[in-house]
Amino acid sequence: MISEKMLALGTKRSVIREIFEYGNRRKAEIGAENVFDFSLGNPSVPAPPIVTETLNDLITNTPAAKLHAYTTAAGDLGVRTAIADYLNATYRADADPQKIYLTVGAAASLTVSLTAIICEGDEVIVLAPFFPEYNVFIRQAGGTPVVVSCPAPDFQPDPAAVAAAITPNTTAIIINSPNNPSGVVVSEDSVKALCAVLEAKQKEYGHPIYLIADEPYRELAYDGLDVPYLTKYYNNTLVCYSFSKSLSLPGERIGYILVSSKAEDADNLYFAVCGAGRSLGFVCAPALFQYLIPACLGQTADVAIYKQNRDTLYNNLTKMGYTLSKPQGAFYLFMKSPMADTDAFCEKAKKYELLIVPGADFGTPDYVRISYCVSPEMIERSLPAFESLAKELNLGE
Amino acid sequence: MISEKMLALGTKRSVIREIFEYGNRRKAEIGAENVFDFSLGNPSVPAPPIVTETLNDLITNTPAAKLHAYTTAAGDLGVRTAIADYLNATYRADADPQKIYLTVGAAASLTVSLTAIICEGDEVIVLAPFFPEYNVFIRQAGGTPVVVSCPAPDFQPDPAAVAAAITPNTTAIIINSPNNPSGVVVSEDSVKALCAVLEAKQKEYGHPIYLIADEPYRELAYDGLDVPYLTKYYNNTLVCYSFSKSLSLPGERIGYILVSSKAEDADNLYFAVCGAGRSLGFVCAPALFQYLIPACLGQTADVAIYKQNRDTLYNNLTKMGYTLSKPQGAFYLFMKSPMADTDAFCEKAKKYELLIVPGADFGTPDYVRISYCVSPEMIERSLPAFESLAKELNLGE
Numbered sequence: 001m002i003s004e005k006m007l008a009l010g011t012k013r014s015v016i017r018e019i020f021e022y023g024n025r026r027k028a029e030i031g032a033e034n035v036f037d038f039s040l041g042n043p044s045v046p047a048p049p050i051v052t053e054t055l056n057d058l059i060t061n062t063p064a065a066k067l068h069a070y071t072t073a074a075g076d077l078g079v080r081t082a083i084a085d086y087l088n089a090t091y092r093a094d095a096d097p098q099k100i101y102l103t104v105g106a107a108a109s110l111t112v113s114l115t116a117i118i119c120e121g122d123e124v125i126v127l128a129p130f131f132p133e134y135n136v137f138i139r140q141a142g143g144t145p146v147v148v149s150c151p152a153p154d155f156q157p158d159p160a161a162v163a164a165a166i167t168p169n170t171t172a173i174i175i176n177s178p179n180n181p182s183g184v185v186v187s188e189d190s191v192k193a194l195c196a197v198l199e200a201k202q203k204e205y206g207h208p209i210y211l212i213a214d215e216p217y218r219e220l221a222y223d224g225l226d227v228p229y230l231t232k233y234y235n236n237t238l239v240c241y242s243f244s245k246s247l248s249l250p251g252e253r254i255g256y257i258l259v260s261s262k263a264e265d266a267d268n269l270y271f272a273v274c275g276a277g278r279s280l281g282f283v284c285a286p287a288l289f290q291y292l293i294p295a296c297l298g299q300t301a302d303v304a305i306y307k308q309n310r311d312t313l314y315n316n317l318t319k320m321g322y323t324l325s326k327p328q329g330a331f332y333l334f335m336k337s338p339m340a341d342t343d344a345f346c347e348k349a350k351k352y353e354l355l356i357v358p359g360a361d362f363g364t365p366d367y368v369r370i371s372y373c374v375s376p377e378m379i380e381r382s383l384p385a386f387e388s389l390a391k392e393l394n395l396g397e
Numbered sequence: 398m399i400s401e402k403m404l405a406l407g408t409k410r411s412v413i414r415e416i417f418e419y420g421n422r423r424k425a426e427i428g429a430e431n432v433f434d435f436s437l438g439n440p441s442v443p444a445p446p447i448v449t450e451t452l453n454d455l456i457t458n459t460p461a462a463k464l465h466a467y468t469t470a471a472g473d474l475g476v477r478t479a480i481a482d483y484l485n486a487t488y489r490a491d492a493d494p495q496k497i498y499l500t501v502g503a504a505a506s507l508t509v510s511l512t513a514i515i516c517e518g519d520e521v522i523v524l525a526p527f528f529p530e531y532n533v534f535i536r537q538a539g540g541t542p543v544v545v546s547c548p549a550p551d552f553q554p555d556p557a558a559v560a561a562a563i564t565p566n567t568t569a570i571i572i573n574s575p576n577n578p579s580g581v582v583v584s585e586d587s588v589k590a591l592c593a594v595l596e597a598k599q600k601e602y603g604h605p606i607y608l609i610a611d612e613p614y615r616e617l618a619y620d621g622l623d624v625p626y627l628t629k630y631y632n633n634t635l636v637c638y639s640f641s642k643s644l645s646l647p648g649e650r651i652g653y654i655l656v657s658s659k660a661e662d663a664d665n666l667y668f669a670v671c672g673a674g675r676s677l678g679f680v681c682a683p684a685l686f687q688y689l690i691p692a693c694l695g696q697t698a699d700v701a702i703y704k705q706n707r708d709t710l711y712n713n714l715t716k717m718g719y720t721l722s723k724p725q726g727a728f729y730l731f732m733k734s735p736m737a738d739t740d741a742f743c744e745k746a747k748k749y750e751l752l753i754v755p756g757a758d759f760g761t762p763d764y765v766r767i768s769y770c771v772s773p774e775m776i777e778r779s780l781p782a783f784e785s786l787a788k789e790l791n792l793g794e
Contacts, residue, residue, distance in 0.1 A: 287648025
């Protein structure tokens with residue numbers, strides 16, 4: 001009388017979490033400074049000062065009974081209006097406050113969106129490499145994930161492969177850009193080609209195919225690169241956003257869903273989002289963190305540190321002979337495993353106290369993920385270890 | 398390609414919300430001071446000062462990168478330990494920090510618990526009167542609600558009726574005490590009789606029947622009344638708690654699930670809870686509000702105001718000839734409709750600007766709910782309106 005599915009999800013730790021726990025044990029054994037933990041995506045850069053200032057201001061100057069009260073289920077309308085204004089000014093997103101639903105973070109944005117649109121028998125396309133929890137969320141909502149691989153080494157989506165994977169049961173596709181785990185930003189050309197495929201397939205099958213834009217890393221793009229805003233390219237879009245990474249607030253759980261005003265039957269799509277949030281037990285996003293948002297729109301934690309980390313790692317590891325996809329965003333570096341057996345490579349890396357995540361759970365078994373949301377000092381200290389590992393494997397010769 | 402179920406949940410507002418919205422329109426028309434809105438359960442008493450003090454302290458003195466980071470999915474272990482210590486000292490609850498899972502509030506406590514235990518075909522018993530969202534949450538988790546009425550006027554559970562409703566498919570029963578909407582506290586005698594039934598039926602069917610104790614109103618009990626702590630009476634108990642009402646933090650979404658250490662297969666039950674939280678997209682409870690909890694355990698907002706409201710309303714309305722169940726807890730007064738048609742009675746009350754909620758959605762169509770988490774001044778101002786309504790209906794003659 002316990003759900004076997006939930007038991008399995010609760011007992012089987014993710015590979016990422018396993019490696020992280022190993023790292024903690026190892027740090028206790030040999031000292032934290034001697035372990036190079038690149039396993040987790042937990043931002044290391046603190047929230048920008050505006051976050052602390054605004055929280056202090058809210059707590060000091062807003063009466064507690066008002067500050068901590070329920071908001072409407074979709075979130076405070078003033079906050080939603082500020083978000084819509086920001087999105088329209090920044091991306092010409094055509095955002096309507098009445099189509100924004102505040103959530104307790106990116107995972108909730110996804111589970112609510114998927115629950116709103118998935119009907120029995122529906123399929124959802126995920127592009128590999130992908131965040132492993134997509135599979136969990138799609139199945140929880142009653143759907144079936146269909147994996148389409150993006151070709152290495154640039155990992156841009158392959159429109160023909162997506163077209164081939166779409167069936168009459170396809171209800172949605174998830175696009176995550178900048179991507180976890182590859183760091184790739186989906187280019188405007190790729191977006192256009194992909195949307196053309198989706199438009200054609202919608203017409204062929206006579207029903208919407210939703211594009212779910214999972215964008216917690218939107219602001220973490222480097223070298224001035226533009227991350228296309230997908231509502232401008234495709235009407236049936238739901239943008240799933242979180243402030244976890246941009247504001248370094250991962251524990252506070254605040255994000256939103258934007259239903260495109262141009263989506264087919266947009267009012268009902270939004271109502272279904274509201275119904276899904278209600279049904280899953282979300283009630284409303286944390287009120288204090290809702291009220292924080294208007295002052296922080298467009299602000300980010302110090303992204304320059306992540307860029308510096310990327311450059312240090314990418315440049316040095318490339319010189320050592322590793323094969324890397326140059327990440328354009330997020331804080332992950334994707335490396336081709338120098339050994340045929342990726343798990344064995346990650347085990348060998350452990351000998352040098354390098355903790356990196358094998359790619360199988362991301363749908364890319366030949367690759368490993370290196371999370372560089374760590375201190376620049378740790379990266380500098382880790383370079384000799386990467387060098388020794390490269391030498392053992394005779395890389396760059 | 399929109400989920401019809403979710404669309405229905407998103408478009409059909411709850412009756413409570415409809416009345417609340419009517420009240421807002423009416424206040425705009427005739428002035429807020431002339432509308433007596435008893436529709437919502439939104440606490441009117443502010444959070445106790447310790448909440449604001451502790452939030453200020455945390456924000457000022459904890460580095461942002463630590464304060465706002467992800468916690469483990471189950472919640473910070475130090476916070477869970479503080480909760481377990483408090484429960485053990487206060488209720489001899491036999492609570493284990495490793496069996497506590499922090500949630501984003503009461504609704505999440507319920508959806509996570511139900512998702513953890515419901516398998517296909519399972520039934521969950523709810524005792525009328527009940528919080529209407531129970532139906533939504535049980536169906537979302539794949540179960541079927543089975544309603545068992547508690548006999549008026551004291552609304553204690555009827556063990557024989559519960560026994561008759563249990564089938565081989567019964568996986569759980571929800572007990573909500575102090576109760577929304579009736580204000581009734583389930584007595585120790587009722588608890589013992591009910592648990593005896595559950596024990597016998599577990600034995601008969603050879604599988605656990607879980608007792609879900611939904612306790613957001615635990616601290617809101619009056620006249621020194623004891624609210625039995627259910628893990629002491631029944632092993633297969635999950636306590637679903639929220640700080641929304643006790644600390645007047647409904648918008649902040651912080652609560653927990655306690656899996657009884659004595660539950661059958663308790664480790665796996667807890668793992669299934671963790672799996673359900675993961676699957677529904679909760680990730681972790683808001684970190685800042687997790688860290689707030691240890692300082693606030695055992696603290697409450699000023700409950701004396703609610704007691705004063707209860708006494709004013711109960712004493713005056715009884716004198717006027719209304720038939721009331723005297724509430725022992727929460728902040729709801731349950732009134733027998735003086736008219737055969739309860740909806741018509743609530744409409745008639747509106748003529749006097751009295752906004753009260755008909756009982757059909759609570760599973761008790763002959764009753765109405767009066768929420769008294771309002772200002773004492775509004776209650777005083779409303780008494781002549783209740784008086785006039787009583788006169789029109791020839792009550793007390």
